[in-house]
Amino acid sequence: MLLTDRLNDAQLLRDKAYINGGWVAAHEAAGFSVYNPATGAPLATVPDCAAEDTRAAIAAAEQALIVWRETPAPLRASLLRALHGLLLKHEEDLAQLITAEQGKPLAEALGEVRYAAAYVDWFAAEARRTYGDVIPAASADRRLLVVKQPIGVVATITPWNFPLAMLARKVAPALAAGCAVVSKPAEATPLSALALAELTSRAGFPAGVFNVLPTSSGDRVGGELTSNPVVRKLSFTGSTATGKLLLSQCAEGVKKVSLELGGNAPFIVFDDADLEAAVAGAVAVKFRNSGQTCICANRFIVHEKLYDEFAERLALAVNALSVGDGAEAGTDQGPLINAAAVRKVENQLEDAVASGAHVICGGARHERGGSFFQPTVLVNVRGDMRVAREETFGPVAPLLPFQSEAEAVELANQTQAGLAAYFYTADMARAWRVAEQLEYGMVGVNETAISSEAIPFGGIKESGLGREGSSYGIDEYLELKHICMGGLG
Ligand code: ADP
Numbered sequence: 001m002l003l004t005d006r007l008n009d010a011q012l013l014r015d016k017a018y019i020n021g022g023w024v025a026a027h028e029a030a031g032f033s034v035y036n037p038a039t040g041a042p043l044a045t046v047p048d049c050a051a052e053d054t055r056a057a058i059a060a061a062e063q064a065l066i067v068w069r070e071t072p073a074p075l076r077a078s079l080l081r082a083l084h085g086l087l088l089k090h091e092e093d094l095a096q097l098i099t100a101e102q103g104k105p106l107a108e109a110l111g112e113v114r115y116a117a118a119y120v121d122w123f124a125a126e127a128r129r130t131y132g133d134v135i136p137a138a139s140a141d142r143r144l145l146v147v148k149q150p151i152g153v154v155a156t157i158t159p160w161n162f163p164l165a166m167l168a169r170k171v172a173p174a175l176a177a178g179c180a181v182v183s184k185p186a187e188a189t190p191l192s193a194l195a196l197a198e199l200t201s202r203a204g205f206p207a208g209v210f211n212v213l214p215t216s217s218g219d220r221v222g223g224e225l226t227s228n229p230v231v232r233k234l235s236f237t238g239s240t241a242t243g244k245l246l247l248s249q250c251a252e253g254v255k256k257v258s259l260e261l262g263g264n265a266p267f268i269v270f271d272d273a274d275l276e277a278a279v280a281g282a283v284a285v286k287f288r289n290s291g292q293t294c295i296c297a298n299r300f301i302v303h304e305k306l307y308d309e310f311a312e313r314l315a316l317a318v319n320a321l322s323v324g325d326g327a328e329a330g331t332d333q334g335p336l337i338n339a340a341a342v343r344k345v346e347n348q349l350e351d352a353v354a355s356g357a358h359v360i361c362g363g364a365r366h367e368r369g370g371s372f373f374q375p376t377v378l379v380n381v382r383g384d385m386r387v388a389r390e391e392t393f394g395p396v397a398p399l400l401p402f403q404s405e406a407e408a409v410e411l412a413n414q415t416q417a418g419l420a421a422y423f424y425t426a427d428m429a430r431a432w433r434v435a436e437q438l439e440y441g442m443v444g445v446n447e448t449a450i451s452s453e454a455i456p457f458g459g460i461k462e463s464g465l466g467r468e469g470s471s472y473g474i475d476e477y478l479e480l481k482h483i484c485m486g487g488l489g
Helices: 051-068 073-089 091-102 106-129 165-177 190-203 218-227 240-251 275-291 307-319 339-354 405-413 428-437 473-477
Strands: 017-019 022-024 031-035 042-047 133-135 143-150 153-157 180-184 210-212 231-237 256-260 265-269 297-303 358-361 376-379 396-402 420-424 442-445 478-485
Touching: 017 051, 017 190, 042 190, 051 153, 051 180, 051 210, 051 218, 073 091, 073 106, 073 165, 073 190, 091 106, 091 190, 106 165, 106 473, 153 165, 153 218, 165 180, 165 190, 165 231, 165 473, 180 218, 190 210, 218 231, 218 240, 231 240, 231 473, 240 256, 265 275, 265 405, 275 297, 275 307, 275 396, 275 420, 297 307, 297 405, 307 358, 307 376, 307 396, 339 358, 339 376, 339 396, 396 405, 405 428, 420 428, 428 442, 473 478
Parallel strands: 153 180, 153 231, 180 210, 231 256, 265 297, 265 420, 297 396, 376 396, 420 442
Antiparallel strands: 017 022, 017 210, 031 042, 133 143, 143 478, 358 376
16 A cells, blocks of 8 residues: 555655755755665655755754744744644654654554654743743842853754654754754654654744755765754764764864764563563563664563573563564564664674574564564573674563672673663662662663653763753753843942
8 A cells, every 4th residue: 555545644745855944856856765664665755965955954944043043932832832733633644654664563653653742742841941040149230140042053863763753852842942953864764754844834833943854875964964063053863883973073063962872771680570560561671663772671681580480471472472564453563674684683693692592582584574573582691792782773682690789780781881771679779779870871660661751861871962851851952141240239
């Protein structure tokens, strides 16, 4: 079935770049195809933007900023509320777009749309709360003030794993703060971003405050976004390697940078854990989106007393997952995004098995072919194997045994990543102790559904800079300015 036939509103499938409130082709007039990872079918051909298109979008944003930054916060808030309403109104179509270009099951895609919409709603409210301060002065003839102002033109670069939500949680606070935005979605998934642009237009946002540039090569658009002096801030979500590169590119112009990079989340099961809850949490946090989320559990660190039972129960639950096209009812796990993702998983598995690990469930490509992979559980894993050291970004659960609490924490912290960590225990004192010892930006205790618009999402160490969501999230798009009022005596 054609994608447009699945949509109630075919206008949400856009195949042009969105610059200055208009739908345009790329200057070089080149295009590239977007494919459905479940079927390999082409979905659309979109413009392949490059530096010249990026300069046009930046110029449009710079122009739009003049009015937008002066637009009263309640008005910005009401436009964001309108956008929130439209996201929910079109949630089913948006979910179809996400599933078509990204592969996740429709139910997960619908969850992503609502998650994205929640950030827009949250920041509609935060737009009105960018309060300043008055600082007590040392002399009576002065008043010392702090005001918060929009940082200016913001660039966003986002990944394919949550093509709508990763964008919404950058664009919503940026627009709420009074910034104008130029966005580069991932090559594999530009359609969700273009649909968001369509909805900002319908919501009534002025031309130029939000621009979307599809491209097949991130570096061409990214090079301009990071070198153009008009861009004052970059917000990036993606791999650690690309994040480091972009950070170095932004150093030249001393741009403000937010980075949400790779994780290597530990999931510790202590000997006093509720095993049933731990297994349910493990399945939810490992196999969602086929293991392609940056807060997916990457290593299961399980007390030796429970190790065999946990492995057995996990394998049982994982065997019950149904692999298929995300658009089909009953699918629990869709395909991986592409062939390279499958090869990465295979390489890690080969390395682990060659070093003594055993596959107790899955372990190979799925019979559906393409980029489908079997949900996999691996035992006898050690911390020095690639599957434990590197982020897998696929449906593989490696289980490492431990004996003491100190050993578990040491294993968990044995990485340069520091995004999310999880552990299961019934001991309250241990819950506090371990939560404080884990070197991660987010810790789930007896819970894996840790993310929402209300919390500061982000990592420490090499997992990133800055936080998204919550009352802290809007600060990433604001500058503090001190105003010293003198001569008041
Ligand atoms: P992944 O491995 O998940 O694809 P990437 O970090 O490569 O992670 O991709 C995340 C985003 O970064 C995508 O939008 C991608 O196009 C973009 N990207 C990758 N390389 C560059 C680059 N050199 N400059 C700008 N953007 C880039």
